[in-house]
Each structure stands twice: as C-alpha cells, then as structure tokens.
Amino acid sequence: MTTDTTGTAARDGDPRPGAPADSPFVRACRREPVPHTPVWFMRQAGRSLPEYREIRANVGMLESCRRPDLVAEITLQPVRRHGVDAAILFSDIVVPVAAAGVDLDIVAGTGPVVSEPVRTAEDVERIRPIGRDDVAYVDEAVRLLVAELGATPLIGFAGAPFTLASYLVEGGPSRTHAKTKALMYGQPELWHALCARLAEVTLSFLRVQIEAGVSAVQLFDSWAGALSEADYRRYVLPHSATVLSGLADAGVPRIHFGVGTAELLGAMGEAGADVVGVDWRTPLDVATRRIGLHRAVQGNLDPTVLLAPWSVVETEVRRIVEQGRAAPGHVFNLGHGVLPETDPEVLTRVVALVHEVSARRAEQG
Numbered sequence: 001m002t003t004d005t006t007g008t009a010a011r012d013g014d015p016r017p018g019a020p021a022d023s024p025f026v027r028a029c030r031r032e033p034v035p036h037t038p039v040w041f042m043r044q045a046g047r048s049l050p051e052y053r054e055i056r057a058n059v060g061m062l063e064s065c066r067r068p069d070l071v072a073e074i075t076l077q078p079v080r081r082h083g084v085d086a087a088i089l090f091s092d093i094v095v096p097v098a099a100a101g102v103d104l105d106i107v108a109g110t111g112p113v114v115s116e117p118v119r120t121a122e123d124v125e126r127i128r129p130i131g132r133d134d135v136a137y138v139d140e141a142v143r144l145l146v147a148e149l150g151a152t153p154l155i156g157f158a159g160a161p162f163t164l165a166s167y168l169v170e171g172g173p174s175r176t177h178a179k180t181k182a183l184m185y186g187q188p189e190l191w192h193a194l195c196a197r198l199a200e201v202t203l204s205f206l207r208v209q210i211e212a213g214v215s216a217v218q219l220f221d222s223w224a225g226a227l228s229e230a231d232y233r234r235y236v237l238p239h240s241a242t243v244l245s246g247l248a249d250a251g252v253p254r255i256h257f258g259v260g261t262a263e264l265l266g267a268m269g270e271a272g273a274d275v276v277g278v279d280w281r282t283p284l285d286v287a288t289r290r291i292g293l294h295r296a297v298q299g300n301l302d303p304t305v306l307l308a309p310w311s312v313v314e315t316e317v318r319r320i321v322e323q324g325r326a327a328p329g330h331v332f333n334l335g336h337g338v339l340p341e342t343d344p345e346v347l348t349r350v351v352a353l354v355h356e357v358s359a360r361r362a363e364q365g
Contacts, residue, residue, distance in 0.1 A: 018151050019151065020146075020149070020150075020151055020152065020153035020154070020215040021153075021215060023038070023085065023086070023151060023152065023153050023215070024036060024037075024038040024085050025038040025040065025085045025086040025153050025215075025216070025331060026153055026215055026216060026253060027329075028296060028329040028330060028331050029216055029253035029255070029274055029275050029296055029329060029331065030253060030274070030296075030329065031295075031296050031328040031329035032329070034329075034358075035359060036354070036355045036358040036359040037321055037324060037330055037331070037332050037354050037355070037357075037358035038085035038086065038331050038332065039084055039085050039331075039332040039333070039350070039351045039354045039355070040084045040085055040086040040087075040088060040155070040331070040333060041078070041082075041084065041333060041334055041337075041338050041347060042088070042257075042333060042334055042336060042337040042338065043337030043338040044078035044082065044084060044088065044338055044347070045074045045075055045077055045078050045087075045088065045090045046337070046338060046340070047340035048338050048339070048340055048341070048342040048343075048344055048347070049077055049078065049081065049344055050344075051077050051081075052074060052077055055070065055073060055074060056074075060105075060106070061092060061106035061108070062092070062095070062098065062105065062106050064090075065090070065091050065092055065095050065137075066095075066137045067137065068137050068140040068141040068144055069144075070090075071089070071090045071091065071137075071138075071141035071144075071145075072141055072144040072145050072148065074090040075087050075088070075089055075090045075141075075145055075154070076145070076148060076149070078347075079149070079152060081344060081347075081348060082344070082347050082348045082351050083348070083351050083352070084351055085152070085153075085351075086152065086153045086154070086155050086215075086216070087145065087149055087152060087153070087154045087155065088154070088155040088157060088218070089138075089141065089142065089145070089154060089155065089156050089157060089209065089214065090141075091138065091157070092106060092112075093112075093157075093158060093159030093163065093164065093220055093222075094106065094112045094159070094164070094167065095135070095138070095205075096130060096135065096158060096159075096201050096202060096204070096205035097127065097164055097168065097198070097201060099130050099134040099135050099205075100127050100128050100129070100130050100134070100201050101126055101127060101128045102114060102126075102127060102168065103115040103116060104167075110172065110173065111167075111172060111173045112167045112172060112173070113171065113172045114167060114168055114171045114172065117168060117169055117170065117171035117179075118165075118168040118169050118194060119169075119183075120190070121190060121193065124190065124193050124194045124197055127194075127197050127198070127201065129200055129201065129204065130201055130204050130205065131204060131208075132208050132211075135205060135208055138205075138208060138209065138212075139208050139209075139211075139212045142154065142156065142209055142212035142213055142214055143212050143213060146212070146213035146214075153214075153215035153216060154213070154214045154215055155214060155215070155216045155217065155218055155255075156206060156209030156210065156214035156216070156217045156218075157206075157209075157217060157218040157219070157220060158202045158205050158206050158209075158217070158219060158220070158243075159202065159219075159220050159221075159222070160202070160219050160220060160221035160224070160236075160239075160240050160243065160256075160258075161194075161195040161196075161198040161199045161202060161236070161239040161240060161242075161243070162195065162221055162223065162224050162227075162235070162236045162239070162240070163220060163221050163222045163223045163224065164198045164202070165180065165191075165194050165195055165198055166180045166223050166226075168194070168198075169183050169194075176226075177223060177226045181226075184231075184235050188235070191235060192235075192238075192239075195235075195236070195239040196239060196242070198239070199239040199240075199242040199243050200242075202219075202243050203242065203243045203246045203247070206219075206243065206247060207246075207247070207250070210247070210250045210252055214252065215252055215253075216252050216253040216254070216255060217247065217250075217252060217253075217254055217255065218254075218255040218256075218257060218277070219240065219243060219244060219254065219255070219256050219257070219273075220257055220258075221236070221240060221256065221257065221258040221261075221268070222257075222258060222259055223258070223259070224236060224258040224259075224261055224264060224268070225258055225259050225260025225261045225262075225264065225279075226260070227264070228263070229263050229264055229267060232264050232267055233267055237267055237270065237271050240256070240268075240271040240272070241270075241271045241272050243272075244256065244271050244272030244273060245272045247272075248272065253274040253275055253296075254272060254273050254274050254275070255273060255274070255275040255276075255277055255298060255331075256268045256269070256271060256272075256273035256275070256276055256277065257276075257277030257298070258277070258279075259279050259335075259336055260279060260281070261278075261279065262279075262281055262282045262287075262290075265278065265282070265287055265290045265291050266290045266291060266292070269291045269292065269295045273295060274295060274296065275295060275296040275297065275298050275329070275331065276291045276295055276296075276297055276298070277297075277298040277299055277300075277333065278297055278298065278299035278300040278335065279299065279300060279335035279336060280299070280300050280301065280302035280303075280334070280335030280336070281335070282300070283323050284297055284299060284300055284320060284323040284324045284326065284327060284330065285323045285326035285327075287299075287300075287327075288326045288327040289326075291327075293327075293328050294328075295328075296327055296328060296329030296330065296331065297324065297327040297329070297330055297331070298330075298331040298332075298333050299320070299331075299332075299333050299334070299335050300320060300333065300334070300335040301316055301317065301320055301332075301333070301334050301335060301350075302316070302334070302335055303334045303335065303336055303337065303338060303339050303342070304339065306334075306338070306339070306342045306343070306346050306347070306350070307339070307341065307342065310346070310349070313346060313349075313350065314353060317332075317350055317353050317354060317357070318353075318357055320332065321354060321357050321358050321361070325361065332354045332358075
C-alpha cells in the first residue's frame with residue numbers, strides 16, 4: 001500500500017478512481033488517456049471575476065496571500081463558476097522571497113517592488129533559506145483547499161530563479177531586463193550565487209505545497225523569453241533544473257512555463273518538466289516537435305482572443321484542441337494569464353466547448 005500526494009491511498013502506485021491523481025488533468029500531464037482535454041486558465045482566480053474584486057476590496061495583495069481563508073475562497077471561485085478541471089493556488093511568485101527576508105511589496109498597477117535591489121554578494125547572503133514555518137499560511141491554505149476540492153486537483157506554483165532574480169535585481173518589473181543582464185554577463189559568479197539561493201528558496205516553497213497535498217506544480221519562468229537559447233542554457237537552465245529535478249521524487253507532475261519562449265521550449269523541457277507550457281506564438285503541433293513526445297504540452301489560446309466575438313473564440317479553441325492532438329498529452333490553457341477585462345461567461349463557454357469537442361474526438365479514437 002502506498003499513498004499518493006493527494007492523500008488518497010493507491011495500490012501499486014495507481015491512484016484510486018475519483019481521486020485528484022486520477023483526474024483528466026493529472027492524467028493528461030502524465031500522457032495517459034483522458035475522457036476529454038482538461039482545461040484551466042492561468043490567472044483564472046483574479047480580476048476578471050466580480051466576486052474576486054469584491055473580496056479583495058481594500059485588502060493588499062501580499063496580505064491576501066497570507067490569509068488562508070481568503071486564499072481558499074479566491075482559489076475556489078473559478079472552479080465553482082467555470083467548471084475548470086484544476087484549481088491553482090492563489091498566491092504570487094514573490095511570496096517565498098518575501099518570506100526569505102527580502103523587503104518588497106506588490107504595488108497595485110505596478111507589480112512587485114523591491115526596496116533594496118540586489119547588487120552585491122552581501123545582498124544575496126541576506127536572502128535566507130525558508131521552511132514550512134516561514135510559509136505556514138500557504139501550508140494551511142493548501143490543506144483547506146484539498147479538503148474542499150475533493151476530486152478536483154490543486155496546482156501549486158512558484159517563480160523560477162531567473163524571473164525572481166529579474167525582479168530582485170531590477171527592483172521591480174522591467175521591459176528590457178537591462179540591469180539583470182548586466183549582472184548576468186558582467187558578474188557571472190554573483191549571478192549564479194543569486195540564482196542558486198533562489199532555487200533553494202523555490203524548491204523549499206514547492207515542497208511545502210506538495211507535502212500539504214497539491215496534485216501538480218507549475219514553475220513560472222515568465223521572463224525567460226528575454227534570453228537567447230545559449231544564454232538560457234548557460235545562465236538559467238542549471239538553476240531551474242535544480243528546482244525541477246529536486247521534485248523528481250515528489251510524485252506530482254511538474255509544469256514549466258514562460259512567455260516568448262519559442263526557441264527555448266526544448267531546453268525548458270530538459271530542465272526537468274513533465275509538461276511544457278506554450279504561449280500563443282507557437283502552434284502546439286510545432287511546439288510538440290521541439291519539446292519531444294516524452295512530454296505533454298499546455299496551452300495556448302491568445303488571451304486577447306477572448307475579447308473577440310464568440311464565433312472567433314470558437315474557431316480558435318477548436319484549432320488549438322486539434323493541434324494539441326499532436327502531443328502525447330494536452331492541457332488546454334491560455335498562452336498567458338486571463339486579462340482583467342475578459343467576460344467570465346466566455347471562459348465558462350470555452351471550458352464547455354473544449355470538453356465537448358475533445359470528448360467527441362476521444363470517442364472517435
């Protein structure tokens with residue numbers, strides 16, 4: 001008798017029917033047969049939902065991420081409304097670095113802002129390791145959610161070392177990542193020390209979530225597309241691999257995602273992913289050839305398509321479902337996050353359409 005990470009007993013490593021580990025989402029991540037293509041949306045719990053805006057009124061982002069009851073409610077909102085195949089923990093990629101001692105805030109309309117950007121070895125040393133007690137609110141929120149979600153899997157997540165480093169070095173969001181690249185090229189030893197420290201923090205943060213019961217994890221390297229493949233392999237891949245390979249024994253699928261990463265897809269898979277997220281710029285059948293048939297894909301509807309008339313949305317959804325058939329496993333998602341101005345009803349209709357179209361395909365073989 002073994003126990004899967006969702007707490008549902010399984011024999012010979014096979015999850016019991018009806019458990020999150022036997023859900024269409026987890027099965028697709030593992031490249032196993034599914035009754036329909038599973039769907040979830042990045043930023044599905046967020047500003048597109050009026051109930052989210054209401055519950056977040058007058059509550060700062062970091063504070064909301066540290067209140068387990070609020071985290072649980074916000075995470076559940078899109079599951080109730082849209083009928084998605086997976087929930088994703090409501091949090092932010094800078095939560096673990098804040099827990100590691102970095103003085104930062106998430107400013108509305110701007111994003112993470114770091115009071116003292118990382119510039120020296122001493123700055124790196126001030127980023128301390130974290131454990132469960134440092135993010136006990138995340139552990140509590142995951143446990144609340146796993147109990148509430150039942151058979152619906154919960155996705156945990158964290159920011160990848162490069163993307164976290166870019167915020168810490170720049171002091172906030174950047175379009176050019178000029179300071180980040182200057183440090184990376186000009187002081188490679190310091191760069192690798194910073195990323196190694198962030199990899200340690202990220203790995204610990206994900207392990208807390210896994211031990212609390214998430215069914216999968218996603219590593220967001222949102223800004224890795226700013227790099228060439230050569231630079232990615234030299235300066236980034238080793239640290240992302242530290243995180244992803246460090247979870248190889250955790251028993252949950254590992255998803256790796258970035259924006260503008262068409263030329264990096266193969267390398268991102270090599271970092272240790274079971275699933276590679278693809279933004280809207282690369283067709284899924286093309287992406288599959290780059291990633292290989294030993295990994296599933298996730299994506300990749302352009303978020304702005306959701307603002308178009310339904311006839312356009314339907315055509316694009318059907319195209320992506322069809323292109324996803326080239327992969328050994330496909331999780332339908334957007335190529336980036338849901339835009340705040342998106343009509344929630346459109347998201348609900350997309351979920352139903354993907355289920356309908358892909359279920360028919362599955363029946364046809």
